[in-house]
Each structure stands twice: as structure tokens, then as C-alpha cells.
Amino acid sequence: MKRNLITGFVILCFSIAGRSQSILTDKSSFAVTDAVIYVDNSEPELVKTSATALQEDIERVTGEKIPIVTAIDQVRKNVIAIGTIQQSSFLKRLVSQKKISTDAIQGKWEASLTQIIHKPTQGIADALIVAGSDRRGAAYGVFELSKQFGVSPWYWWADVPVQQRKEIYIKSDVSLTDAPKVKYRGLFINDEAPALSGWTKEKFGGFNHKFYEKFFELILRLKGNYIWPAMWGNAFYADDSLNIKAADKYGVVIGTSHHEPLMRAHDEWRRVGGGQWNYETNQEKLKQFWRDGIKRATNEKIVSIGMRGDGDAPMSRETATALLERIVADQRKIIRDVTGKPAAETPQLWALYKEVQDYYDKGMRVPDDVTLLLSDDNWGNLRKLPRLDEKPRKGGYGIYYHFDYVGGPRNYKWLNTNPLPRIWEQMHLAWEYKVRDIWIVNVGDIKPMEFPISFFLDYAWNPEEIDADALATYTENWAADQFGKQHARDIAFLLAKYGKYNSRRKPELLDANTYSLPTGEWKAVVDAYRALLKKAEEINDGLPTAYKDAYFQLVLHPIKACANLNAMYYYVALNKQAYSNKRKETNLYADKVKELYTNDSLITRQYHQLNNGKWNHLMSQTHIGYTYWQQPNQQKMPAVQYISSDSTVAGNAGPVQTTRQGISIEADQYSKAVNTTNINWKVLPDHGRTGSAMTPFPVTASEQKPGGNSPHLQYDVVTDNQGEFTINAYFSPTLNLFRDENGLQYAISVDDEQPQIISLNKEDKTSDKGIWNKWVAENIIIKSSTHKIIQSGKHTVKFWMVSPGVVLQKLVLDFGGLEHSYLGPEATLKKNAKQ
Ligand code: REL
Numbered sequence: 001m002k003r004n005l006i007t008g009f010v011i012l013c014f015s016i017a018g019r020s021q022s023i024l025t026d027k028s029s030f031a032v033t034d035a036v037i038y039v040d041n042s043e044p045e046l047v048k049t050s051a052t053a054l055q056e057d058i059e060r061v062t063g064e065k066i067p068i069v070t071a072i073d074q075v076r077k078n079v080i081a082i083g084t085i086q087q088s089s090f091l092k093r094l095v096s097q098k099k100i101s102t103d104a105i106q107g108k109w110e111a112s113l114t115q116i117i118h119k120p121t122q123g124i125a126d127a128l129i130v131a132g133s134d135r136r137g138a139a140y141g142v143f144e145l146s147k148q149f150g151v152s153p154w155y156w157w158a159d160v161p162v163q164q165r166k167e168i169y170i171k172s173d174v175s176l177t178d179a180p181k182v183k184y185r186g187l188f189i190n191d192e193a194p195a196l197s198g199w200t201k202e203k204f205g206g207f208n209h210k211f212y213e214k215f216f217e218l219i220l221r222l223k224g225n226y227i228w229p230a231m232w233g234n235a236f237y238a239d240d241s242l243n244i245k246a247a248d249k250y251g252v253v254i255g256t257s258h259h260e261p262l263m264r265a266h267d268e269w270r271r272v273g274g275g276q277w278n279y280e281t282n283q284e285k286l287k288q289f290w291r292d293g294i295k296r297a298t299n300e301k302i303v304s305i306g307m308r309g310d311g312d313a314p315m316s317r318e319t320a321t322a323l324l325e326r327i328v329a330d331q332r333k334i335i336r337d338v339t340g341k342p343a344a345e346t347p348q349l350w351a352l353y354k355e356v357q358d359y360y361d362k363g364m365r366v367p368d369d370v371t372l373l374l375s376d377d378n379w380g381n382l383r384k385l386p387r388l389d390e391k392p393r394k395g396g397y398g399i400y401y402h403f404d405y406v407g408g409p410r411n412y413k414w415l416n417t418n419p420l421p422r423i424w425e426q427m428h429l430a431w432e433y434k435v436r437d438i439w440i441v442n443v444g445d446i447k448p449m450e451f452p453i454s455f456f457l458d459y460a461w462n463p464e465e466i467d468a469d470a471l472a473t474y475t476e477n478w479a480a481d482q483f484g485k486q487h488a489r490d491i492a493f494l495l496a497k498y499g500k501y502n503s504r505r506k507p508e509l510l511d512a513n514t515y516s517l518p519t520g521e522w523k524a525v526v527d528a529y530r531a532l533l534k535k536a537e538e539i540n541d542g543l544p545t546a547y548k549d550a551y552f553q554l555v556l557h558p559i560k561a562c563a564n565l566n567a568m569y570y571y572v573a574l575n576k577q578a579y580s581n582k583r584k585e586t587n588l589y590a591d592k593v594k595e596l597y598t599n600d601s602l603i604t605r606q607y608h609q610l611n612n613g614k615w616n617h618l619m620s621q622t623h624i625g626y627t628y629w630q631q632p633n634q635q636k637m638p639a640v641q642y643i644s645s646d647s648t649v650a651g652n653a654g655p656v657q658t659t660r661q662g663i664s665i666e667a668d669q670y671s672k673a674v675n676t677t678n679i680n681w682k683v684l685p686d687h688g689r690t691g692s693a694m695t696p697f698p699v700t701a702s703e704q705k706p707g708g709n710s711p712h713l714q715y716d717v718v719t720d721n722q723g724e725f726t727i728n729a730y731f732s733p734t735l736n737l738f739r740d741e742n743g744l745q746y747a748i749s750v751d752d753e754q755p756q757i758i759s760l761n762k763e764d765k766t767s768d769k770g771i772w773n774k775w776v777a778e779n780i781i782i783k784s785s786t787h788k789i790i791q792s793g794k795h796t797v798k799f800w801m802v803s804p805g806v807v808l809q810k811l812v813l814d815f816g817g818l819e820h821s822y823l824g825p826e827a828t829l830k831k832n833a834k835q
Helices: 045-062 089-096 135-149 195-204 209-221 242-249 266-273 283-296 321-339 355-361 420-432 450-461 468-483 488-504 521-542 545-580 585-613 771-778
Strands: 035-039 078-084 112-121 124-132 175-178 184-188 226-228 253-255 301-304 348-351 371-375 397-402 438-442 663-666 672-674 680-684 693-697 712-719 723-731 745-750 756-759 781-789 793-801 808-814
Touching: 035 045, 045 078, 045 135, 045 242, 078 089, 078 135, 089 124, 112 135, 124 135, 135 175, 135 209, 184 253, 184 450, 195 209, 209 226, 209 242, 226 438, 242 253, 266 283, 283 321, 321 348, 355 371, 371 438, 397 420, 420 450, 420 468, 420 488, 438 450, 450 468, 450 488, 450 545, 468 488, 468 545, 468 680, 488 521, 488 545, 521 545, 545 585, 663 712, 712 808, 723 745, 745 781, 756 781, 793 808
Parallel strands: 035 078, 078 124, 184 226, 184 438, 226 253, 253 301, 301 348, 348 371, 371 397, 397 438
Antiparallel strands: 112 124, 112 175, 663 808, 672 712, 680 693, 693 808, 712 793, 723 781, 723 808, 745 756, 745 793
16 A cells, blocks of 8 residues: 555644653664664765764664664665755655655754654665754754653763663654744853863863864754853864864854954954954954954854953943944944855844943944844843834844853852743743844853753743743753653752752852841751752662762752851851850851861862762862952851850850741732733742742733732731831842833732832842842842731732733731841741642
């Protein structure tokens, strides 16, 4: 029977929490080790690179090395045919014979079709087709196979063991297509000294092609397609002429960072530039410098345009928009002259980073084909979004985001401090406001950002498939992919909680005064870390040895290091208090600080010794002893005091629990949510410093006038107090996203009061000084309002939506004398009122 294989039911790849539908089966069907890999000789190098990677991955899993052939008539039985729809003659033949339809991926960016075809030709029993709409589409299709076969994208970069099996069977009715939603999805290696630089030097001899090949392979496995290379004293194109070849081999798009125009690393100006970095005084040399950059970068790229001051500094205050517009015009002329094509045919971006955004806000514009790369505030809070009614731009919009930063109020570059719920919430805003052309994140030293990197790129792949409610499942799946299913749920708990705890305050900003000693807050924070560590160690004890290195890097180390660091500062606080009260415990506490300080370097050493020193240097970032925003060259133990035993007084020096706690309500402990037809309150699970958070959905909803049945949350409270009191509302530190005079607003009232409208962030300044420093250092914005009740008893607090994008974490009612604490009092009701 002649079977028409165009079945018309090509399934669009559906995924749960970012994980694609499984193509594997236990039943005997298409057996991978029975197949050969076929890739046409005419295919782009990337397609061949991925075919080789698949061959190696299959060997990693099964121990069998299957052959790669370049002519289809060399196939004897089964084949895994990898190719692009433009190049693969085999694919073209199947299409013309109507044995496969590639319509679903035709003309798409980076799309892939994976399908089994039975008896595609006389001599072939079964073919597993991995077809790409272009070279990266084919590669992503291949790396999806690798992942499903049991090779984690992190198998090399985090020593995740390959799940071995004798045979890999593919379901015989497999037919799926997939394609990314965000066009360019990238990572920026930055702030790379001392950790990553020390490591690359020791392992590869620097940031050369040997290093980049490893990095590019990781990017592809994670389905990213774009990077900004390391630039601290490094220059991608100049340092190793094979770097550009490696980029092509792996099909990775190269950019230079936001302040490095026309494909030239900043360090190159220092090396060969000649003179001042000033367009008014040194125009000719700058133009030549840039022209050489474009000539050299013959690979696939996105060119940064515009100009900032030397290095990462602003241009002079007087910089005229007209001058900047002239610079952009001249740069585009260079692009046009060198490429011989209209400038609009070379992808470009203009980064609205720091002061550059002000130029834009004051009216500076670039041609429509240039992507406007919006930016966060370096602390993971978006600064600006296009309005929904803005005219669409041909070049569209992008986001430059940070997981790591060097700058004020303090560097944060040691550990991962980026919980998924906040990344999700901010990037979801970006997606919903049509920022869809470039997502790039500053990942510092790459390690230890493995988990948020995976998420950032998975989310960019398809933001519509990972909802806030799916983050716990996403985390559990990720844990299962690295460590197997058995402990996945517990490991997911650890990953989520350590991210949350570390985000409360960056480790570099912690000191003895961060948390409150008298309220018992310090002890509670330290106890929570200890509990996490206990659980993390128990799991470690139960894990097979093969998983321990990976587990240490991805889970145990950040918990151990931060539990230790927090305990150290806690004992500094205890030591201070005991010393001022002349308590005999003073010396004990001082000794404990010393012990924990030493322990910090032992934990670092343990990391550096993993897997025979494979990751040496990667934890060498100093993190204790900061005195201002910039890192200390060497760690320094916090000062402690000793006391002689004859000057002590007897008594108990322990912290005292206060009862002056007011009423504290986590945002999701509402009694009633008043929704409208178009607007619903949404719980953002585990978002924020203590509990979950609430925000109105969709995030694109228009402003609301509060009152009556407009969207609001009601919180019933019972109090013995009456008279005036304050409500402190705790928000995620969202910035003035639409640059409105009033910023983002909410409204609040008690019982039948007229709602008071309050701005969250109109004083938003993203300079290194002022209120913004406090918001980001504390990772919260707290706003207060005053209210009056004339009777004690039951009352209702109403929190009203005014602007979209506002994320409420907590409400604290203060009837006077509320003891200050960093996180605010613990929730009065221990359980969610809705449960
Ligand atoms: O985080 C940033 O975006 C900037 O601080 C860096 O891009 C900057 O270029 C810095 O590493 C050095 O110049």
C-alpha cells in the first residue's frame, strides 16, 4: 500500500513548563543505535557540528558510536537525517515525493521539524528526520534529541552525569515542530575577573577559540543563539583569529557590548586606537577604528551603534543629541560602505543603557531598522517599556538584563541571587509589551548562574509556555534533568529557596546590621539557612557518587556558602551586643566569627578541588570586607571584640522576642479578590522576599480609577486598636516603566474610606545615589499611608489597582511602636487565608 505520509496532523511542539513533549518510548521501535547519521556535505558547518555532537552524545548514553554518512545511498537500515530544508537533497526528495511536508517550518526563523518516516526510500526502513528551516533550526532539533536522550546541556559545564541506557527507542509516530519566540537570545560574559579569567587562563590559555567552542556548544544546547564576549581586557576578534571561525562553526551570533560600537572591543581602543575617545576631537581615527571593526566581523552579528564615554562612562554632560545622531549616521555609512549593502540589511542595536535612555527620552532617535535595546537598572528591574500604542518599529525592541553587576550601590558577582519568580515577572512584562527581538543577560562568570541561565533561555524560547504557576514545575523538571527524578522535588525546593533568600540582600551587601537582632529576625534568617543546609546535606548523602560534583556546584555550594556567611554576620551582631553589655559570651561569639570566616575559604577550596580541580578559580571572587561599591582586593574578617573575663557581668545575652509586631499580611492572604471581566488578580507564587505576591493581570491592562467594584483585594483584619495608624505596603522594586510623571500607582483604603492614590516609584532615579540605592539594596519599595478607625474590632483593608505592573508582597499595619526589622514582621496569620 502506498502510504501518503503527509498526514496533515503535524503536532506543534507542546511543552509543559518549558519542557518539550517526550519522543522516547520503552517499547522496541526506532532504535537509535541501529541507525546511521546522515548529513549532506553541502550543509552549513553548524549542521555538521551538531551531527557530530549527536554522534558523541549517543555514544555517551549507549556506549555505541554510530557512523555519520554524507550520501543517503550509504544507509542500510535506519537513518537519522539531519539537514536544512534548503540544502538537504534527501529532504528535498522526500518533499517532492510528498512523503513529508515542511510547510510548518518553511520561512520561519530557527524552526525545526522532527518526524519519523517509514520506508522513505527503497533501501531505508525508517528515517528520523531532523529538518531545520535554517542552520540553527536544524541544530536545535538535534540538541533537543540529545537532551531527551539524557545529555544535559550542563553535562560538561556542571559535570551533570549522562543518564546511560543500552538502547534509545523513538516513538514511531513522532512528528513535532518547534521554533523560538524571541529572535535573539543571548548571554553576556562580563565582570570576568578574577574568577572566569583565572579559570580560562589555567584551562585554555585565555579567552581563545578553545574556550569559546565550549561556550558556544553550551549556548546551542540551551537553545540560545547570541553572545557578547568577555571584554575586561579581552577582545574577541583581536585576541584569537580562530574565535570568529568558532562562532561560525557553532552558528552563534556575535555582538559587542552596549558601549562597544561597530564590533570593536573597548580594550582594542586602548591597544591600538590612538588618542581620545571623543568624536568631536578625534573623529577620523574613531571612524577608521570602527571601519576596521566592520571589515573584520564577516560573521553573523548584531552591531552596537551609538557612543558612550570612554569605557563604560557617560559622555560629557553637554553631549548634544545632534552630535549623537551624527555619530549614528556616520556609523551607518561605514556599515553600508564596508558591506556594500544598505545599512538596514545588517542587524544593529542601540542600547538605551543608563544615561543613553535619557537621550532617547529627550527625543533622540535612530533609524527604524535598529533594535532599541532597553535595559534593566543593572539590578534586574526593567527601566522602560514601549507603550502598547506606540507605532511598531521594524527593528523592534530588546532587553539587556543582569544576573551580575559591577557598580553601585555594590558589586554583586559572587553567587546566584536571582530567583526565578522575579526574572519571570519582569521578562513577562517585556514579552507582553512586545519586546521580542533581543533578550540578552549579563551572566558574569557563567558559573554559578547555571540555573537562572537555563531559565532565561528557556523562557525566551517560548514565554507563552511558562506561566508564573508553572515555575515550581519548571524547577522540578530542571532538577530531574540534572539529578534524576528521585530527589527532584526536594532539590527544586532548595533551588527556589536559596534563590529567594539570597535575593533579600546581595551577599556583598550583608553585614551585622542587615537583620534585626532584638526582634529575633537575625536568628530566624540564620535558622532558615541552616534548615536548608540540613536538607541539602541529607540529599547529598543519599545521592549516588556520580552526581555529587554536579550537586555541589548547582545546589549545595551556594547554600553552604550563604548559610555560613549569614551565620558569620549574625555572630558579629551577637558579639557586638554582648560586648556592649559586658557579657561573658562576647569571646565565644568572636571565636565563632573567626571559625565561620575561615570556613568560608574552606568552602571555596572545596569548590576549587571538585573533579580534580576542573573548576579552580571559579569561586575566587572576594565577597567579605566591602567598604564601598567596589570589591576589596582581599577578603577581610569583620571586626570583633574580646573582653577579659573579670569585666563580664552575669546574665543571658540572647535576643528578645518583641510583641510589638502590628498586623502583618502576606499579599496572597486576602479575604476577597474583586476582579472585573477583563482584569483578574493573580498570585505570583513564591515571588518576593518572604511569601508570594499579587499583581493584576493582564499586565497590559489599562489604568484603573479605584473605587466601587474596580479591581481590588480585600484583607479582613481584627484589631484591639483604634485611632490613627499606618499601613506599610511592600512592593517588588518595579521602576517607572512608562516614564510617567506619577510613576506606577496603587490605591489603598480602609473600610469605606476614599481610596488614597499613591505613587510607587515616581522618584525613580537610576543614578548610583538616592532612593533607588535603597530600593535595590533592600530589594523592596515600601510605601506608607495613614488611616483612621474609630472602633476596634473587624475592619477591611482594600488594596486597589491603579497601574498595571505593580507587584504587592505584603501589608503591615502599624498601630505605633512597631519594631523595625529588615523583612518586616512575620505574617500574623501563619496560613494563607485562602487555603
Ligand atoms: O553591566 C554593564 O552593563 C556594564 O557595567 C558593563 O558592560 C561594563 O562594560 C563593564 O563591564 C566594563 O566596562
